[in-house]
Amino acid sequence: MAQNTLSVKDKVVLVTGAFGLIGKEVCRSYLQHQAKVVLAGHNPGQLAAIKAEFEADFNPEHFLVCELDVTNRESIACSMAATLSKFGQLDVLVNNAAIDAKFDKAHKDKIISSRFEDYPIEVVRQSVEVNLIGAVQVAQAACRQMLKQGFGNIINVASSYSLISPNQQLYDFGEEPVTFKPVDYVVSKSFMPNFTRYLATFYAKDNIRCNAIAPHGIFNDHDEKFLENFAKLSPIGRMCDKSEICGPFVFLASDASSYMTGSVLVVDGGWTAW
Ligand SMILES: NC(=O)c1ccc[n+]([C@@H]2O[C@H](COP(=O)([O-])OP(=O)(O)OC[C@H]3O[C@@H](n4cnc5c(N)ncnc54)[C@H](O)[C@@H]3O)[C@@H](O)[C@H]2O)c1
Numbered sequence: 001m002a003q004n005t006l007s008v009k010d011k012v013v014l015v016t017g018a019f020g021l022i023g024k025e026v027c028r029s030y031l032q033h034q035a036k037v038v039l040a041g042h043n044p045g046q047l048a049a050i051k052a053e054f055e056a057d058f059n060p061e062h063f064l065v066c067e068l069d070v071t072n073r074e075s076i077a078c079s080m081a082a083t084l085s086k087f088g089q090l091d092v093l094v095n096n097a098a099i100d101a102k103f104d105k106a107h108k109d110k111i112i113s114s115r116f117e118d119y120p121i122e123v124v125r126q127s128v129e130v131n132l133i134g135a136v137q138v139a140q141a142a143c144r145q146m147l148k149q150g151f152g153n154i155i156n157v158a159s160s161y162s163l164i165s166p167n168q169q170l171y172d173f174g175e176e177p178v179t180f181k182p183v184d185y186v187v188s189k190s191f192m193p194n195f196t197r198y199l200a201t202f203y204a205k206d207n208i209r210c211n212a213i214a215p216h217g218i219f220n221d222h223d224e225k226f227l228e229n230f231a232k233l234s235p236i237g238r239m240c241d242k243s244e245i246c247g248p249f250v251f252l253a254s255d256a257s258s259y260m261t262g263s264v265l266v267v268d269g270g271w272t273a274w
Contacts, residue, residue: 006256007033012087013253014038014079016070016138017097019046021220022157022245026094029246030253031058036087040068040079042097070097070134076141089149092253093142096157098131098189101182103171104220113177124184131188139199143208152208154199155252158192160216160268161185170233173225193264200262209261211252216268218242235270 013030017023019041030037031054039050044067051065064086068079083090101111112123139154146152166181173179192212199210217230219239231237248265251257266272 004255004258006251006254008092008250008253009034010036011091011253012036012038012083012089013092013094014040014083014090014142015094015096016040016068016134017042018065019043019050020096021218021242022215023094023096024050025242026096026246026249027054027063028057029250031062033250034062035092035253037063038079038083038087039063039065041065042067042069068097068138070138071129073137073141076138080141080145084145090142090145090152092153092155093138094155094157094249094253095135095138097134097138098157098185099127100159100185102220103179103226104222106221108223111179112182113179114182115180116183119183123182124187127184127188131185132191135192136195139195143199143203146203146208147206150207152203153253154196154208154210155249156192156196156199156210156212158196158212158214158264159185159189160214160266160271162189162192162212162214163264163266164272167233170226170229172229196264197262204261209258211257211260211262212264213245213248213252214264214266214268214272215240215245216266216271218245233271235273238269240267240269 008030013035015023015027018027018039027037027039047065054063066079066082069075168180171179171181196210196212217239219241230239245267248267
């Protein structure tokens with residue numbers, strides 16, 4: 001029986017979408033907790049900068065930075081091979097990469113403001129390709145390795161919008177054109193809870209666990225109007241600081257959660273509670 005501690009020391013954790021807002025923060029947290037971390041990101045231009053950034057704070061023997069496009073099976077196989085070559089095993093996969101229309105100051109202007117009936121279907125298709133198919137095929141590669149090893153742990157990153165519909169009042173800034181949280185994100189993340197239960201039950205007897213984390217509203221320099229809307233609609237009255245998402249990731253990667261599989265850990269300041 002595993003010792004049920006919160007430690008992730010020496011566990012090998014591969015995080016997809018690792019150069020993004022949550023991915024990078026979670027990788028830092030795992031390294032601070034003495035895990036071995038593979039930062040697998042899909043921004044080739046950023047590889048060197050991310051490597052330099054992490055080398056400034058962490059021992060390079062404890063992490064690996066690599067390119068991983070979740071839509072490309074060869075790229076997944078390369079990352080998996082690099083992980084095994086450097087660390088010899090894969091304890092935890094964090095299935096984090098996704099396309100998500102952002103409403104912070106830096107991304108607000110790129111929002112496609114179409115209503116549902118006019119929303120471009122090619123954008124939906126692309127989000128399904130990354131958020132759904134991508135997550136499934138990364139999990140396939142991880143499960144093949146975990147079966148060989150005889151142990152493993154998968155953490156799928158879901159969303160509050162895997163569980164409920166967006167309240168479009170959050171995205172109404174009283175301006176033209178009116179903006180909406182788009183359908184591509186919602187449909188392509190909705191599968192996560194049931195995919196998590198599928199993997200959990202499929203591999204329950206193989207010593208492979210699978211749980212999901214459903215975050216909501218991580219602060220990333222959003223403007224005043226967004227923050228005002230958010231505060232009105234959120235039970236806790238504010239957005240989530242990126243540091244507040246890390247504890248659940250450490251917990252699910254650790255043996256303290258050894259009897260958990262098939263769960264969705266909701267980290268939403270109560271957003272889905274009313
Ligand atoms: N930020 C939030 O408030 C929030 C809320 C709920 C859920 N989430 C979930 O958290 C996860 C991380 O989101 P984030 O906020 O850090 O977003 P982000 O956009 O900052 O990071 C997502 C990363 O995924 C990468 N990506 C896109 N296409 C890819 C591909 N084909 N292959 C590999 N990587 C690819 C992007 O390059 C990016 O670095 C996502 O699954 C998202 O759905 C975020």
